[in-house]
Amino acid sequence: xxxxxxxxxxxxxxxxxxxxxxxxxxxxxxxxxxxxxxxxxxxxxxxxxxxxxxxxxxxxxxxxxxxxxxxxxxxxxxxxxxxxxxxxxxxxxxxxxxxxxxxxxxxxxxxxxxxxxxxxxxxxxxxxxxxxxxxxxxxxxxxxxxxxxxxxxxxxxxxxxxxxxxxxxxxxxxxxxxxxxxxxxxxxxxxxxxxxxxxxxxxxxxxxxxxxxxxxxxxxxxxxxxxxxxxxxxxxxxxxxxxxxxxxxxx
Amino acid sequence: xxxxxxxxxxxxxxxxxxxxxxxxxxxxxxxxxxxxxxxxxxxxxxxxxxxxxxxxxxxxxxxxxxxxxxxxxxxxxxxxxxxxxxxxxxxxxxxxxxxxxxxxxxxxxxxxxxxxxxxxxxxxxxxxxxxxxxxxxxxxxxxxxxxxxxxxxxxxxxxxxxxxxxxxxxxxxxxxxxxxxxxxxxxxxxxxxxxxxxxxxxxxxxxxxxxxxxxxxxxxxxxxxxxxxxxxxxxxxxxxxxxxxxxxxxxxxxxxxxxxxxxxxxxxxxxxxxxxxxxxxxxxxxxxxxxxxxxxxxxxxxxxxxxxxxxxxxxxxxxxxxxxxxxxxxxxxxxxxxxxxxxxxxxxxxxxxxxxxxxxxxxxxxxxxxxxxxxxxxxxxxxxxxxxxxxxxxxxxxxxxxxxxxxxxxxxxxxxxxxxxxxxxxxxxxxxxxxxxx
Ligand SMILES: Nc1ncnc2c1ncn2[C@@H]1O[C@H](COP(=O)(O)OP(=O)(O)OP(=O)(O)O)[C@@H](O)[C@H]1O
Ligand SMILES: [Mg+2]
Numbered sequence: 001x002x003x004x005x006x007x008x009x010x011x012x013x014x015x016x017x018x019x020x021x022x023x024x025x026x027x028x029x030x031x032x033x034x035x036x037x038x039x040x041x042x043x044x045x046x047x048x049x050x051x052x053x054x055x056x057x058x059x060x061x062x063x064x065x066x067x068x069x070x071x072x073x074x075x076x077x078x079x080x081x082x083x084x085x086x087x088x089x090x091x092x093x094x095x096x097x098x099x100x101x102x103x104x105x106x107x108x109x110x111x112x113x114x115x116x117x118x119x120x121x122x123x124x125x126x127x128x129x130x131x132x133x134x135x136x137x138x139x140x141x142x143x144x145x146x147x148x149x150x151x152x153x154x155x156x157x158x159x160x161x162x163x164x165x166x167x168x169x170x171x172x173x174x175x176x177x178x179x180x181x182x183x184x185x186x187x188x189x190x191x192x193x194x195x196x197x198x199x200x201x202x203x204x205x206x207x208x209x210x211x212x213x214x215x216x217x218x219x220x221x222x223x224x225x226x227x228x229x230x231x232x233x234x235x236x237x238x239x240x241x242x243x244x245x246x247x248x249x250x251x
Numbered sequence: 252x253x254x255x256x257x258x259x260x261x262x263x264x265x266x267x268x269x270x271x272x273x274x275x276x277x278x279x280x281x282x283x284x285x286x287x288x289x290x291x292x293x294x295x296x297x298x299x300x301x302x303x304x305x306x307x308x309x310x311x312x313x314x315x316x317x318x319x320x321x322x323x324x325x326x327x328x329x330x331x332x333x334x335x336x337x338x339x340x341x342x343x344x345x346x347x348x349x350x351x352x353x354x355x356x357x358x359x360x361x362x363x364x365x366x367x368x369x370x371x372x373x374x375x376x377x378x379x380x381x382x383x384x385x386x387x388x389x390x391x392x393x394x395x396x397x398x399x400x401x402x403x404x405x406x407x408x409x410x411x412x413x414x415x416x417x418x419x420x421x422x423x424x425x426x427x428x429x430x431x432x433x434x435x436x437x438x439x440x441x442x443x444x445x446x447x448x449x450x451x452x453x454x455x456x457x458x459x460x461x462x463x464x465x466x467x468x469x470x471x472x473x474x475x476x477x478x479x480x481x482x483x484x485x486x487x488x489x490x491x492x493x494x495x496x497x498x499x500x501x502x503x504x505x506x507x508x509x510x511x512x513x514x515x516x517x518x519x520x521x522x523x524x525x526x527x528x529x530x531x532x533x534x535x536x537x538x539x540x541x542x543x544x545x546x547x548x549x550x551x552x553x554x555x556x557x558x559x560x561x562x563x564x565x566x567x568x569x570x571x572x573x574x575x576x577x578x579x580x581x582x583x584x585x586x587x588x589x590x591x592x593x594x595x596x597x598x599x600x601x602x603x604x605x606x607x608x609x610x611x612x613x614x615x616x617x618x619x620x621x622x623x624x625x626x627x628x629x630x631x632x633x634x635x636x637x638x639x640x641x642x643x644x645x646x647x648x649x650x651x652x653x654x655x656x657x658x659x660x661x662x663x664x665x666x667x668x669x670x671x672x673x674x675x676x677x678x679x680x681x682x683x684x685x686x687x688x689x
Contacts, residue, residue, distance in 0.1 A: 053636070078646035090641040094659025100645070103655060108646035125268045160645065241654075 001066055003028045003199045004049075004168055009060035011041075011048055011224075018044045020224035021060070026168070029196040033210055033235060034203045036221035037243045042203045043087055047164045049201075050084040051077050064168065077165070078104075079111035081167030085157035085174050087203075092144035099157065100144045101126060101163055108164060129162045133189050149179035158189045169193070170201045175209040187212030207239040222246040264299050266320035266415070270437075272404055274323055274364070275479045278409070279379035286392050291405035294397075301399050310579040310611045311550040316519050317493060321465050323407070324354035324436035331433040332358055338431035339457055341487060341680060345672045347427040347455060355430075355438030356410045369420025375411035375441050380582070385415060391441055393471040394499035394525045394556075401497045401523075404469040408441035411468075414454075418447040418475070425481075426455035430468065432460025432492065440468045448475040448503070453670065456484040459516065463491035469499070476503035476530055482510045483673060487529070487680075488517035490545075497523040504530025504559065511668055512539035512551060512568075513677050515684055520549040526591075528555070528562040535564040542684045543576035543608075550579035555597075557590040560620075566597035569664045571657055572608035573688060583615040586623050593623040601631040602660055604653075654685045 004026040008153065011019035018041045026032055026052045036042055048055050049062065051074035069077055092100065104118045117125070130137060135153050145153050154174050155233040161169055171190065175183055190200070190213050204211055210232060212217075218234040220243070227246045271292050278288060300317060301308035327335070335353040338361075350372065351361035357374035364372060378386040391405055412428055416680070432438065446452055458466060466488065474480050488494045494517040502508045512522050524537065541549050555564050570578035583596040601610030614627035634656050642652035661681045668674045 050640075052640055052644075073649070074640060074643035075648045075652075076644050078644055083645055086641070086644075090638055092638055092641070092656070092659065094662045095655055100642075100655075103651070104642075104645035104647055107651060108647060111646065111648075164645065 002026060003065060005061070005063040007061040009048070009062065010058045010157070011044060012056045012058055013044070013054055018224050019048070022221075023223055024219065024226060026199045026201065028199060030078055030216045031194065031200045031202060031213065031215045032219060033215035034201060034219050034221055035205065035235065035238055040221045041224040042118075042221055043172055046084050046087075046170045046203060047172055049077075049082060050074055057210050075107065076111070076211070078164070079108045083161050083164055083166030083169045084089070085154075085161055085169065085171045087172040089145050089153040089157055089175070091146045093146050095144050097140045097142060097144050098126065101160065104160070105163055123238045126163060126220060131158050133162070133199060134185050135159055151179060151182045154178055155182065155186060158186050162193060165193070167197065168201070173205065174202075177206055183209065184212065207235045210235045220246055259489065260299060263317045263320045264314075267403065268296065270320060271332045272321050274407065275475060276426060278407070279376050280661055281381070281460065283387060284382065284390070288406050288408075291391070291402040293540050294402040295399055295406060298399050307398070308583070309554060310581070311508040311519070311521050311548065313495070313521070316548070317465070321435050321437040321463070324356070324434060324438045326356050327353035327358060332361065334433040334532055335361065335431040338459060338545065339427055339429035340675075341459075341485065342427060342455060342457060342676055344676060345425060345427075345455070345670070347425040349427045349429055350412050351429045351431065352410065352440060352578070353431050354434055355440050357412070357683045369417040370422055371415040371417075373413040375413050375443070376409060378413045383413065385445060386443060389445065389471060389473060390441065393473055393501050396499065396525050397636040398497065398523065400467060400521070401469060401499070404439050404441060404467050404497065407439040407467070408437055408469070411440040411442035412444070413442070414444045416444075416446045416450040416452050419449045420447075421451040422453070425455050427457065430456070430466070432466065432489070433486065435462045435464050437465040438467070440466075442470045445473045446475055446478045446480050449477040450475065451479040453481040454483075455673075456482070457487065458485065458494060458496070459487045460489045460492060462489055462684045464489065465493040467545050468494075468496040470497070472498065472500040474500060474502040474506050474508055477493055477505050478503065479507040480509070481669060483668065484512050484522070486512070486516050486522065487512040488520070488522055490516070490518060492517045494520045495523075496521070496636065497525065498523045501527045501529050502533050502535065506530065507531045508533065508535040509667070509669060510535070511538045512541075513680070514539070514541040514549050515543075515680065517549065518547060518617050520547075522549070522551045524551070524553040526553070526555045528557050528564070529559055530558040531561045533559075535562065535568045536667055537564065538664045538667050539568040540661045540681070541568075541570040542681060543570065543578055543659070544688065545576060546572040546574065547576040548579075549577075550581070552579075552581040554583045554585065555595065556585045556587070557593045557595065558587045559591040563594040564596075567667065568599045568650070569661060570601045570610060571604060571661065572601060572610055573604040575605070575607045577609045577611070579611045579615040580629075581615075582627070583617065584625055584627070586616075586618045586620050586625060588619045590620045591620050593625065595618065595623070595625040597627040599629045600660070602657065603631060603633050604657075624652065649667070654682075657685060658682065
């Protein structure tokens with residue numbers, strides 16, 4: 001059974017149709033890249049998977065491990081293992097990153113009927129994980145993303161992902177705003193999490209990221225539908241030719 | 252000029268007139284103090300209870316809100332004292348000197364009167380009766396105001412604390428004035444705290460009670476030059492209580508004055524702060540946090556009057572409003588002509604947790620000097636949906652996500668309190684409030 005099955009998904013926001021019969025199946029352990037022009041609906045897909053309320057699913061199905069995701073609250077989806085690394089991570093004044101991580105981790109454990117992590121165990125894990133991502137522990141004491149640089153925010157998303165160990169990670173343009181060194185650190189962080197049990201959707205505009213995080217499958221999204229699917233060489237082809245061909249096809 | 256024909260007195264106003272007439276012979280103080288009462292009473296008699304057409308009381312129509320007058324509280328009996336035995340326990344984790352007032356009267360046996368160098372404590376009732384010099388010098392004079400709630404307090408003031416902290420003294424433990432109400436009565440307490448030059452002290456004030464009662468508490472504070480004073484007031488009155496309190500403080504030069512109002516209790520709460528900065532170079536932080544639910548109404552009305560030059564005042568007030576509650580903040584910064592280089596900044600933020608809650612903000616600046624930096628800001632709104640989604644997307648359930656954001660919101664005001672133990676107590680109280688919310 002596939003980990004994620006999206007069937008003929010139609011989504012609107014404020015009466016505007018954004019996803020138009022999107023189909024996508026992801027097997028366990030696979031990394032799928034999604035590319036596509038600005039406004040084609042990539043972030044929309046990511047948000048719909050995470051359960052953002054503004055989006056209205058008018059028809060179609062999303063199954064995660066065979067379960068209907070669309071009927072679940074966002075926190076329930078997270079506890080089941082869906083993680084979204086935001087294209088624009090939010091700043092949360094007054095909530096320390098450490099508190100945020102701990103609250104999230106324990107809430108998920110509680111939901112799954114697992115015991116909460118003890119303070120020393122949590123601290124040990126967060127320190128180790130942060131170190132691997134070159135995140136200073138001082139940053140963990142600061143409020144979530146407040147005053148963080150663009151790159152720091154993205155790294156913080158990967159830290160959260162590494163701590164929460166999801167089954168499906170959706171990375172929405174995690175490479176944007178990263179300098180070359182940070183791109184390597186983040187990619188290594190992502191690659192460490194690759195496992196036969198974990199799948200990923202990597203949304204990006206740039207082939208370069210896919211040199212580091214090598215995808216099993218590449219999709220092109222245009223006007224709310226998957227218009228082409230191929231192997232990692234498809235990304236190279238897109239880099240050379242752009243999206244012109246697909247714009248016509250979807251029109 | 253009173254074009255409007257005075258209305259017929261309300262039941263509460265008539266009861267106040269009667270109560271004053273009946274109590275007058277027994278109220279402590281003679282001579283000038285008696286005259287002070289009489290004058291204050293006349294003021295009330297002429298104007299009645301403040302109502303919505305009195306600008307300062309626009310959002311809190313006391314005349315309409317105060318349907319009756321509870322009988323003036325009698326001296327607490329053994330039962331009342333027993334009920335008040337655990338009063339002030341919210342602050343149990345803060346090592347303090349407790350002075351306990353039950354139904355408005357000082358109770359020595361529940362209080363800590365261990366002598367300490369530089370500290371003098373008397374009960375206001377005794378001080379008034381004796382015509383104590385400190386009291387005659389300051390009561391009714393620290394910051395003059397025409398406010399009728401203050402006038403009523405002056406007319407009917409019974410007991411309270413009179414505290415003097417000698418020049419240069421540093422009082423180790425916070426002094427905690429515990430006001431506990433045990434009967435459905437009305438209480439008029441008056442306290443005077445004089446902190447002399449270079450002294451340091453922390454004054455805590457908590458109000459609590461179970462029944463349906465009425466509190467009118469006034470506190471006059473004289474802060475000397477170079478003094479460092481922290482004042483934290485906690486209003487956790489009973490759900491049916493009416494609480495009106497007034498702080499009148501004059502602050503000297505190069506002083507540090509930190510004030511915090513924490514409000515979760517009471518049906519109707521009006522907290523007034525009349526602050527005057529008389530000496531230059533003082534730094535003041537005036538803050539507050541209010542958490543309301545159901546049909547609670549709480550009003551903070553603040554006047555920060557900069558008379559001397561070069562003072563800095565920062566005002567931050569936050570409110571969290573649930574149910575059909577209403578939170579009012581009125582803040583006025585006045586900068587007198589001589590108060591050049593004043594730096595005053597006032598911010599008020601309301602978080603609305605329900606569509607039926609209401610926030611009223613009225614910030615004002617009255618500036619008569621040309622070289623000043625003053626500003627104010629006000630916001631009111633619901634919790635940020637995008638932030639909530641971010642938290643939920645990490646697996647945090649909706650209610651918990653809300654609680655986390657609300658705590659952070661309140662925390663921004665509370666973190667300014669210098670005493671770490673007190674910060675913890677207040678954050679715990681906020682968490683308890685959130686838990687009770689469900
Ligand atoms: N709240 C909204 N109201 C109306 N239209 C919206 C709203 N949110 C998104 N859209 C529209 O939906 C379309 C898809 O947006 P989406 O963010 O999913 O694109 P994207 O593929 O992620 O683009 P990018 O590559 O620029 O990140 C865009 O045309 C966008 O303007
Ligand atoms: Mg996008």
